[in-house]
Amino acid sequence: MANVKVIFGSTTGATESAAAEIAAAFGVAAVNVANATADDFKADLLILGSSTWGLGELQDDWAAKIGLLEQADLKGKLVAVFGLGDQSGFADTYCDAMGILAQKAKERGALLIGQTSAEGYGHSSSVAEENKLFCGLALDDNNESEKTSSRIGAWVETLKHHLG
Ligand SMILES: Cc1cc2nc3c(=O)[nH]c(=O)nc-3n(C[C@H](O)[C@H](O)[C@H](O)COP(=O)(O)O)c2cc1C
Structure with missing residues (x-):
C-alpha cells in the first residue's frame, strides 16, 4: 500500500x-499543517493544499510552517497540490497559494503530478497557471461549491493512476 x-x-x-x-x-x-512535523512530508505521494489569503498569499498556518516544505527532501517524490480561492472576488490572484506550494515542491526536487485544465474558470490571472493548465486542482467554494466534489473525484482518480 x-x-x-x-x-x-x-x-x-x-x-x-x-x-x-x-x-x-x-x-x-488529512494533517493540518499547523500540527505537521517533518515526518509528515515523507510519503510516496504528498498532497498539499492551501487557500489563498491577502492578495495572492499562502494561508497563515502554511506561512508559519513553510520551512517544513522548504527543507523537505522531495527528490523524485510524487507531489500534487490543490487550492481553494475566489475566482471572482480575487480574479488576479486566484489560487496563487497553490502555485507557491508547487514552486517550492519543485525546488526540492519533487515530481509534480495532477495538473488540470484552467478552461472554464472565470479568473484573469494566477501564478498557479501556465499555458491554460493549473499546476494542481483549483477549487472555488465561494462561487462553484457545487463543482467541488466532482472535481475532487476526477482528480483523485488521476492521482491513483500515477500510484499504479
Ligand atoms: C481577506 C481575504 C483575502 C483573500 N484573498 C484571496 C486571493 O488573493 N486569491 C484567491 O483566490 N482567494 C482569496 N480569498 C478567498 C479564500 O481563499 C477563499 O474564501 C477560501 O475558500 C478560503 O479557504 P479556507 O477557509 O480553507 O481558508 C480571500 C478571502 C479573504 C476573506
Whole structure:
C-alpha cells in the first residue's frame, strides 16, 4: 500500500473539508499543517493544499510552517497540490497559494503530478497557471461549491493512476 499524506492549511474550513474528502479517497486522515512535523512530508505521494489569503498569499498556518516544505527532501517524490480561492472576488490572484506550494515542491526536487485544465474558470490571472493548465486542482467554494466534489473525484482518480 502506497503511503499517501494530505497536508492542508485552512482558515475558515473550506480547504479543510476538501482535504478531508481527498484524504478519505486514499483511506487516510488529512494533517493540518499547523500540527505537521517533518515526518509528515515523507510519503510516496504528498498532497498539499492551501487557500489563498491577502492578495495572492499562502494561508497563515502554511506561512508559519513553510520551512517544513522548504527543507523537505522531495527528490523524485510524487507531489500534487490543490487550492481553494475566489475566482471572482480575487480574479488576479486566484489560487496563487497553490502555485507557491508547487514552486517550492519543485525546488526540492519533487515530481509534480495532477495538473488540470484552467478552461472554464472565470479568473484573469494566477501564478498557479501556465499555458491554460493549473499546476494542481483549483477549487472555488465561494462561487462553484457545487463543482467541488466532482472535481475532487476526477482528480483523485488521476492521482491513483500515477500510484499504479
Ligand atoms: C481577506 C481575504 C483575502 C483573500 N484573498 C484571496 C486571493 O488573493 N486569491 C484567491 O483566490 N482567494 C482569496 N480569498 C478567498 C479564500 O481563499 C477563499 O474564501 C477560501 O475558500 C478560503 O479557504 P479556507 O477557509 O480553507 O481558508 C480571500 C478571502 C479573504 C476573506
